[in-house]
Amino acid sequence: xxxxxxxxxxxxxxxxxxxxxxxxxxxxxxxxxxxxxxxxxxxxxxxxxxxxxxxxxxxxxxxxxxxxxxxxxxxxxxxxxxxxxxxxxxxxxxxxxxxxxxxxxxxxxxxxxxxxxxxxxxxxxxxxxxxxxxxxxxxxxxxxxxxxxxxxxxxxxxxxxxxxxxxxxxxxxxxxxxxxxxxxxxxxxxxxxxxxxxxxxxxxxxxxxxxxxxxxxxxxxxxxxxxxxxxxxxxxxxxxxxxxxxxxxxxxxxxxxxxxxxxxxxxxxxxxxxxxxxxxxxxxxxxxxxxxxxxxxxxxxxxxxxxxxxxxxxxxxxxxxxxxxxxxxxxxxxxxxxxxxxxxxxxxxxxxxxxxxxxxxxxxxxxxxxxxxxxxxxxxxxxxxxxxxxxxxxx
Ligand SMILES: *Cc1c(COP(=O)(O)O)cnc(C)c1O
Numbered sequence: 001x002x003x004x005x006x007x008x009x010x011x012x013x014x015x016x017x018x019x020x021x022x023x024x025x026x027x028x029x030x031x032x033x034x035x036x037x038x039x040x041x042x043x044x045x046x047x048x049x050x051x052x053x054x055x056x057x058x059x060x061x062x063x064x065x066x067x068x069x070x071x072x073x074x075x076x077x078x079x080x081x082x083x084x085x086x087x088x089x090x091x092x093x094x095x096x097x098x099x100x101x102x103x104x105x106x107x108x109x110x111x112x113x114x115x116x117x118x119x120x121x122x123x124x125x126x127x128x129x130x131x132x133x134x135x136x137x138x139x140x141x142x143x144x145x146x147x148x149x150x151x152x153x154x155x156x157x158x159x160x161x162x163x164x165x166x167x168x169x170x171x172x173x174x175x176x177x178x179x180x181x182x183x184x185x186x187x188x189x190x191x192x193x194x195x196x197x198x199x200x201x202x203x204x205x206x207x208x209x210x211x212x213x214x215x216x217x218x219x220x221x222x223x224x225x226x227x228x229x230x231x232x233x234x235x236x237x238x239x240x241x242x243x244x245x246x247x248x249x250x251x252x253x254x255x256x257x258x259x260x261x262x263x264x265x266x267x268x269x270x271x272x273x274x275x276x277x278x279x280x281x282x283x284x285x286x287x288x289x290x291x292x293x294x295x296x297x298x299x300x301x302x303x304x305x306x307x308x309x310x311x312x313x314x315x316x317x318x319x320x321x322x323x324x325x326x327x328x329x330x331x332x333x334x335x336x337x338x339x340x341x342x343x344x345x346x347x348x349x350x351x352x353x354x355x356x357x358x359x360x361x362x363x364x365x366x367x368x369x370x371x372x373x374x375x376x377x378x379x380x381x382x383x384x385x386x387x388x389x390x391x392x393x394x395x
């Protein structure tokens with residue numbers, strides 16, 4: 001890690017670019033090759049490279065084939081690992097492909113996972129449906145210790161949680177896990193490495209839907225796992241065999257976007273803090289969920305585990321489902337759409353969209369009510385966003 005000693009913001013600009021001057025280029029090189037010619041070492045070198053990749057190596061003398069290695073993707077992975085403070089990172093075609101790869105890689109450690117609710121709707125669905133062959137125990141963040149079994153391979157938590165913004169205390173999760181050999185997977189999509197670096201708090205695997213803040217412009221679908229060298233090798237073995245690759249164009253855009261990630265996240269966060277406070281005072285608003293207002297579980301972790309409360313805000317409108325549905329038709333600046341973390345602001349209805357696949361009783365029990373709306377705050381002027389929300393709430 002050539003930039004490891006620099007401050008976070010410096011790394012965001014320079015990580016994964018250490019060799020560009022030697023290469024004689026300034027922008028990130030983009031390699032779209034699907035196959036690679038044999039190199040100076042001929043067939044023997046290519047065969048040895050193939051064997052190394054099959055064993056999980058991050059790189060080898062000859063790339064051989066794009067499913068085994070791509071230099072543009074590897075550059076992005078190096079940069080993201082530097083920002084998360086992990087040995088390695090492994091990128092995938094989507095956040096769900098990344099989650100699936102972790103599950104496949106963990107299968108040799110046992111057939112059971114412990115999952116803290118709430119979490120992203122499709123993650124919940126993947127783990128509840130039995131599609132992966134794992135048995136899942138769903139629980140709250142203080143029931144992890146009791147849910148562990150001898151064959152538990154993974155403990156899966158999401159913090160901040162989508163869409164309730166509840167936080168999970170990772171040090172406490174580790175304490176509950178004690179000496180159990182299960183690995184801890186933390187979905188840190190909502191925080192980004194700007195606000196939270198879970199590996200410093202005991203996570204073995206840090207997962208991002210890079211589709212969200214890391215991409216930041218609504219034009220890349222991707223996932224990435226920041227982790228140890230040992231897990232990195234296991235994940236690459238799965239990726240090579242199953243093919244859930246991140247396209248190099250996506251990796252190029254993600255890497256380019258890392259330079260502005262700290263600016264984007266902190267600016268959107270400042271606007272979110274202001275809007276959350278204004279929403280809390282609004283007569284048409286029942287309640288606001290935002291870590292910066294102290295209105296979510298474990299909000300005291302802001303400033304301890306998280307460097308800030310983030311740029312996602314959820315709130316309940318007065319009038320339940322009917323009022324929430326009307327709200328989606330009435331905003332002009334906020335686009336009614338799922339996804340999050342883009343430069344522009346989005347509004348969506350978790351119970352009807354992102355979390356519709358979740359068991360209804362579990363949904364309600366974890367606070368995903370029919371009147372709940374989720375905002376992803378973008379980079380527009382705060383006053384314009386407030387005007388848009390206020391007008392939509394009043395009509
Ligand atoms: C969107 C999302 C995912 C899934 O990622 P995709 O890139 O859509 O596959 C996983 N976790 C969280 C918290 C998300 O918001």
